Amino acid sequence: MFENLQPAPADKIIALIGLYRADPRPDKVDLGVGVYKDRDGKTPVMRAVREAEKRLLQSQDTKTYLGLAGDTGFNAAMAWLTFGQAADMTRIRAAQAPGGSGALRLVAELLKRTRSDATIWLSDPTWPNHMPVMRGAGLQIREYPYFDAASGTVRFADMLAALSAAKSGDVVLLHGCCHNPTGANLDTAQWAEITDLVVERGLLPFVDIAYQGFGEGLDADAAGLRIMAAKVPEMVVASSCSKNFAVYRDRVGAAMILAKDGAQADVAMGQMLSAARAMYSMPPDHGAAAVRIVLEDAALRADWEAELEEMRLRMLRLRVQFAEALRRQSNSDRFDFVASHRGMFSRLGLSEAQVERLRAEHGVYMVGDSRINVAGLPEDGMEALAKAIVSVLD
Ligand code: PLP
Ligand code: TYF
Known part of the structure; x- marks a missing residue:
């Protein structure tokens, strides 16, 4: 064969x-x-992760299954870390995923279930794995111009013009911060403009945030995403802990949904978990449990933030x-x-x-x-x- x-x-x-x-x-x-x-x-x-792993080793007395969404404490902590204290958590749901890549695929599967002919717009250039992950979920791909190589800056006017041609219901994938591969990022005024555009045209923003804390700081790196979350009716997010917690091989990430209301958020979350079941059932626990311990403990969290800084x-x-x-x-x-x-x-x-x-x-x-x-x-x-x-x- x-x-x-x-x-x-x-x-x-x-x-x-x-x-x-x-x-x-x-x-x-x-x-x-x-x-x-x-x-x-x-x-x-990282120091705080190592300490959390020690505590985990001492206190964990079972490795029985947790469920399709993984560690619920981790999911709640990641939603706060990403969307911030001002977010409307009644409309947000988060599911632990195998790395940021797993989160991207999980969200993409949800989009495919929502709209079987969905088109996703990727930045040109983008992380080379975006293409196979989105294609693997069966999404159609288009690209928007992003980078001017001569000046090393964002081609913002061209990006806006391209996205103005997107159809209602199209999905726009944006790098939350620290654009890979270019290093050129949208400023907050540009995030606000893109937000107006996606609202006006009925597009669905999909933010991939894999380097929160590596650019301007933990909150500053999520500022654009948060400007968007405060205004759009719906959005989806794939977040990775690989870099900012240095847990690369443990595969830790979160797939997040912001829906119009709590009831729609629950249905979307249920469909996303059903997609997880069809792919791998449940995410790996260890790294996410360590991240949860760090985020829930004030002293460990402060130490993690200091090392990240x-x-x-x-x-x-x-x-x-x-x-x-x-x-x-x-x-x-x-x-x-x-x-x-x-x-x-x-x-x-x-x-x-x-x-x-x-x-x-x-x-x-x-x-x-x-x-x-x-x-x-x-x-x-x-x-x-x-x-x-x-x-x-x-
Ligand atoms: N998205 C971008 C833009 C990345 O550069 C990466 C790579 O680390 C990821 C997502 C996801 O990485 P991982 O699956 O290792 O968490
Ligand atoms: O872009 C990078 O270098 C990182 C790491 O298949 C990476 O995002 C690269 C390729 C890959 C998975 C992760």
Whole structure:
């Protein structure tokens, strides 16, 4: 039977992990996969998460099933973390999901059940997994322009114009903060404008928030989503704890629904859980239980917020240092946008051939579209890295 299969194309971001590991050069630089790293290149378990895991180990006396929505305490805490204290919780429901990716798929399945011919608009460019996840759920895909590579900024007028052509009932996927792969984000005034547009045209906003706390701070990173939630009749959200709790492999995320009223929220939640049942039944517990313990305990939560803030500030510092080194090495302001971007990523605007040369000649690894993971920038090798980058420019 399998003789009929063709090899599947590799996930280009994940493939970089193996390429980097196999490279024997001691001064190689990993700017590939979007995983936070400290100064030593390590991705440690966060202090509060480790403590929560200890408590879990001591207190957990059963591993019996929890149910399709997973840990209800986790779900409530995630709804508050995302929508904030001002939100109308009577209209919001949250279901634990296997990572942000699982949450994206779960929401997409709900959309498919709601509207079998649903079209979803993705930013061009977007995270490469958005396409297969949405297609996998059977949604039609359209794209809206998002990024101006020359200036490193959002093509907001073009984005608005494209979305003005969307049909009532179409879905618009927005990155809540820290846009992947570009690092260019909407400001709050732009979120307000998009909110007016989706209300006016009857579009459904779908916010993917995978880096809350990595850009401007925990609340600031959710500000756009919250502006929207205060005005729109309905919206859906996929949130990930992979990065901001550093629980990547434990697969922790939440799929959330804001409905017109509590009764519709309950029906939508029931359909979403029925979709979960058809895919994997129940989500994995461990990571979500640890996150719940952190969010419900004032001291652990404060420690988590403090460590997250250290990570955020480190990435900001690296951005400034890198932009300065590139300015010196290139004698130009061409890369200044790196300092004003937010989150883990920036797109440098290099060609695939230039990215390949950096890998082959300098041991510098980045995604083929010239996306860099800012957390991988070498604090003590910034000048050499900037020099290598400038050396492959035309
Ligand atoms: N959405 C975006 C934009 C991402 O970059 C990621 C990657 O981490 C995710 C969602 C979901 O990640 P995970 O499934 O690991 O939580
Ligand atoms: O974009 C990234 O690098 C992260 C991690 O299939 C990631 O979001 C990359 C690819 C993938 C899953 C996660």
